[in-house]
Amino acid sequence: DAGVIQSPRHEVTEMGQEVTLRCKPISGHDYLFWYRQTMMRGLELLIYFNNNVPIDDSGMPEDRFSAKMPNASFSTLKIQPSEPRDSAVYFCASSLIGSGYEQYFGPGTRLTVT
């Protein structure tokens, strides 16, 4: 298995632009998680899905952030409009059974908003 796949690996954009991050979870996993990591705030859970349905999005910082999972093999995290404070590494992870079980993380997308 290729593991969790994220794209792009690096994204540099200007303030105000729309940013779309993509994730392909491990086949057969029922849970998908989006995290954000910064030096100041550490690793924060933004949202997670169970069987493509958003379960908890209380970690999404504001309305500029949205996430979708149209099918079991694909999810997107969109920021519109982007701001410099959104600069961070965004990780996607998937899990076979539940959020408490072993989560497999992707390599992350390093986002820089100038």
Add this chain to the structure above:
Amino acid sequence: LAKTTQPISMDSYEGQEVNITCSHNNIATNDYITWYQQFPSQGPRFIIQGYKTKVTNEVASLFIPADRKSSTLSLPRVSLSVTAVYYCLVGDVERGTGTASKLTFGTGTRLQVTL
């Protein structure tokens, strides 16, 4: 959600055993204790999980006292390659039914191994 407290950083020499302790005083009955390891520029990687007493795998051991208010991750004979950040998490292990409580990553313990 149970809050965890762990040292910000630790130093060790190669070949020594490293013990990282995590406090979780308000752990709930259904909560499990999970440890992750994160290398620079990588996503976290699951190390070990336990509920009580002792759990051991090929990478580490996890010691949990009877009151479960703390836990200790033990890394035997560390090498330079285990220099990383270690996260202790506490949360309900949802087993495919209903909704799960979130696992919250804290700031972790930065372990530095030197020669």
